[in-house]
Amino acid sequence: MKAMSEKERREELAKFLRTRRERITPQQAGFPAGLRRRTPGLRREELAQLAGVGATWYTWLEQGRAISVSAQVLESLARALQLDADERAHLFILARQQVPADPFPLTQTIDADLQLILDTMGIYPAWVLNPRWDIVAWNQAACHAFGDIGALTSRERHLLWLLFADPYYRTMFVDWEASAQHTLAFFRGSTQRYIGEPWLTQLIDELSQVSPEFREWWPRHDIQGRQTEQKQLKHPLVGLLELQPRTFQVVDRPDLQMIIYTPVSGTKTAAKLEQLSQSSMLSNHA
Incomplete structure (x- = not known):
């Protein structure tokens, strides 16, 4: 299939904006219906007013002219046009050729079916992260x-x-520095579309205060697309654990990713994970 040209993309954007504007009634947007309207839905001037943009600028956008649009303006247009999540993503793709940052608040819990999948991992450690890297299930x-x-x-x-602020986790890794640097580069790569979001700014500020390593490494702007490095952990009960992280996107919840840690082949890690599981079962029945 031939890729859409820049001109075709702008024309598609213009059609999409017009059709979405025309489906909104003045009453839905808080305007009086009026007696005479030559076109259905809102006028361009009314939509521009709702979105907080200039009427002439919006008219140019809807005419398919070659003008740039910021993410902030697109968010305003999406709200004014009362777009759902799929329509909002389509707007961003047409206007900026990128998927928008996920709306907030972010997922903080999962459903029972996904928790069941986690639990069926048996002795293999697994957890689910949202786009902010909050651990929402395990x-x-x-x-x-x-x-x-x-x-x-x-x-x-x-x-x-x-990784950076908990003393226990700092001592757990055999090579904490290498693991922390790799993880930080992966975090930056996976969250770069959230630059400027208050939660990310606050996290960076807080970690910079509690971790001199984070304060030194974050300005380097290292980027890593995938987390592939094996993890070597010093467990207080069973000694060395050698784990390979595998990251899976949750298909029906694209804002979530599941990370499963499997034993590195040729090591005693599987037996040690089984030992930890059995010890926990015994203590629960004691």
Whole structure:
């Protein structure tokens, strides 16, 4: 299939804006219906007023002219046009050739079916992250390997926060510095579309205050597309754990990703994970 040209993309954007503007009644937008309207829906001037943009500029946009549009203006247009999530994404793709940042608040819980999948991982540690890297769900194997996640506060239950601000996690990794640098580069790569969002700015500020390493490494702007490095952990009960992280997108929840840690082949990690699971079962029945 031939790729859409720049001119065709602008024309598609113009048609999309016009059809969405025409489906909104004045009453829906808070305007009086009036006696005479030559076109259905809102006038261009009314839509521009709702979105907080100039009427002439919006007219040019709807005419398919070659003008640039910021993400902030597109968000205003999406609200004024009362777009749903799919329409909003389509607007961003047509106007900026990119998927928009996910709206907030972000997912903080998962449904029972996804939790069941986590639990069926058995002895393999697994957790689910939202786009902010909050740990929103986990299995018991993750608690066996990484500590009691459920006992953490919502602020602490963040993968980057644990790595840089939690003393236990700093001592857990055989090579904490390498792991922290790789994870930080992966975090930057996966969250770059959220630059300027208050949550990200606040997280960077807080981590810069509590971690001199983060304060030094964040300005380097290292980027990593995937997390492929094996993790070597010093577990207080069973000693060395060698784990390979595998990241999976949750298909019906694209804002979530599941990370499963499998034993590195040729090591004793699988037996040690089984040992941790059995110890937990015995203690629960004691």
